[in-house]
Amino acid sequence: MCKISSEGPTIKVGVLGATGTVGQRFITLLANHPWFIIHALGASSRSAGKPYSKAANWKQSTPIPSIVRDTIVQECQPEHFKDCLIVFSGLDADGAFRSADLPVFSNAKNYRRDPHVPLVVPLVNTAHLVMIAQQQARHDPPLKKGFILTNANCATTGLVVPLRALEKAFGPVESCIVTTMQAISGAGYPGVPSLDIIDNVVPFISGEEEKLEWETLKILGNVVDGDNGLEAFDMRARQPLRVSASCNRVPVIDGHMMTVTVRFARRPPPSPQQVREALAAYTPDAPACPSAPVHAIFVHEEADRPQPRLDRYYQDGAGVSVGRVRQCPVLDVKFVVLANNVSIGAATSSIINAEVAVLKGIIH
Numbered sequence: 188m189c190k191i192s193s194e195g196p197t198i199k200v201g202v203l204g205a206t207g208t209v210g211q212r213f214i215t216l217l218a219n220h221p222w223f224i225i226h227a228l229g230a231s232s233r234s235a236g237k238p239y240s241k242a243a244n245w246k247q248s249t250p251i252p253s254i255v256r257d258t259i260v261q262e263c264q265p266e267h268f269k270d271c272l273i274v275f276s277g278l279d280a281d282g283a284f285r286s287a288d289l290p291v292f293s294n295a296k297n298y299r300r301d302p303h304v305p306l307v308v309p310l311v312n313t314a315h316l317v318m319i320a321q322q323q324a325r326h327d328p329p330l331k332k333g334f335i336l337t338n339a340n341c342a343t344t345g346l347v348v349p350l351r352a353l354e355k356a357f358g359p360v361e362s363c364i365v366t367t368m369q370a371i372s373g374a375g376y377p378g379v380p381s382l383d384i385i386d387n388v389v390p391f392i393s394g395e396e397e398k399l400e401w402e403t404l405k406i407l408g409n410v411v412d413g414d415n416g417l418e419a420f421d422m423r424a425r426q427p428l429r430v431s432a433s434c435n436r437v438p439v440i441d442g443h444m445m446t447v448t449v450r451f452a453r454r455p456p457p458s459p460q461q462v463r464e465a466l467a468a469y470t471p472d473a474p475a476c477p478s479a480p481v482h483a484i485f486v487h488e489e490a491d492r493p494q495p496r497l498d499r500y501y502q503d504g505a506g507v508s509v510g511r512v513r514q515c516p517v518l519d520v521k522f523v524v525l526a527n528n529v530s531i532g533a534a535t536s537s538i539i540n541a542e543v544a545v546l547k548g549i550i551h
């Protein structure tokens with residue numbers, strides 16, 4: 188088991204896709220992390236061999252941290268990361284790192300559907316880390332340290348936090364209709380062309396609606412002892428929850444907003460005031476970690492909040508904002524959610540997941 192030192196950060200970590208939108212957020216967060224120290228950075232062959240400050244088209248509002256300015260960016264190959272205890276990934280192809288027996292905390296979509304790979308939103312389902320031992324044992328050859336743990340799509344992340352809070356308080360949610368207004372940064376850099384997004388809304392994001400609809404079931408589901416051992420998530424048990432998503436790209440830089448309407452299995456359903464209280468009181472079932480928000484959900488009382496420009500840095504982007512909780516004349520209750528797509532929707536989630544894995548003794 189790796190040790191947390193009170194003397195300062197000692198756990199060496201690497202970042203794949205370090206020059207990209209998510210990679211830059213990782214670097215900003217890791218530069219001052221109490222446990223993790225950046226040891227290796229990887230990007231494409233375009234960037235490899237250059238100092239980070241020359242390779243990255245830095246788009247953060249704080250300067251490039253001095254700890255990485257002169258770090259030479261590597262090709263994304265496991266041998267350059269062999270001394271890292273943790274690899275954070277903003278890269279689609281990160282399976283080779285698991286095969287090299289490295290623990291990978293991935294933002295990419297590729298492994299999310301794998302029944303042996305946990306899909307974890309740290310404010311919701313860190314209990315799913317129990318899957319990791321089985322994933323290691325089933326790998327050919329079996330792994331001692333390596334695994335892949337994915338975090339969710341950034342829009343799914345914002346949705347499942349309030350849904351989990353509602354299910355914890357009131358039992359199963361039966362149906363959910365969600366309409367997203369997603370920031371441009373969700374598409375990476377340079378993202379959507381300016382002539383497509385300025386003065387406009389684009390009512391399509393490839394693959395996004397499907398991800399919201401199935402990822403939600405896996406995240407809110409339970410780990411079950413299936414036919415082949417502890418391998419599957421109990422998606423069947425989630426069948427009563429039906430999710431319908433409509434996704435839109437809007438001219439906002441950071442912060443995915445969405446309107447959510449739910450129907451509860453429980454009749455009569457909770458009132459909007461009970462829903463407000465349950466959301467504000469929600470505490471994730473996770474150990475206390477340095478990067479976790481003190482409050483997972485902030486409930487706004489003002490009629491015109493949350494708003495991306497005002498609320499996306501709630502808890503340094505690690506918390507979720509909810510507002511306009513009200514009765515729905517068709518289903519039961521409707522509300523607005525805002526989550527920072529590059530923070531809790533990406534890098535912050537991976538970092539909290541890694542902190543939980545350290546505390547649970549999974550990293551060694």
Ligand SMILES: NC(=O)C1=CN([C@@H]2O[C@H](COP(=O)(O)OP(=O)(O)OC[C@H]3O[C@@H](n4cnc5c(N)ncnc54)[C@H](OP(=O)(O)O)[C@@H]3O)[C@@H](O)[C@H]2O)C=CC1
Binds near residue numbers: 229340341375
């Ligand atoms: N942006 C967001 O809000 C979210 C993104 N994600 C996911 O995170 C991942 C990264 O997204 P994002 O940072 O936005 O993307 P960007 O396009 O901004 O960055 C891509 C990064 O990957 C590197 N890269 C590209 N191709 C290769 C390659 N062939 N080999 C090695 N490195 C490569 C790039 O390096 P170089 O600079 O050298 O080209 C760059 O560092 C994606 O899977 C995305 O879906 C998940 C949640 C939210």
Ligand SMILES: N[C@@H](CC(=O)OP(=O)(O)O)C(=O)O
Binds near residue numbers: 295340369398
């Ligand atoms: N597709 C999301 C970003 C994201 O999270 O993607 P993925 O599910 O591939 O990680 C967006 O454009 O806003």
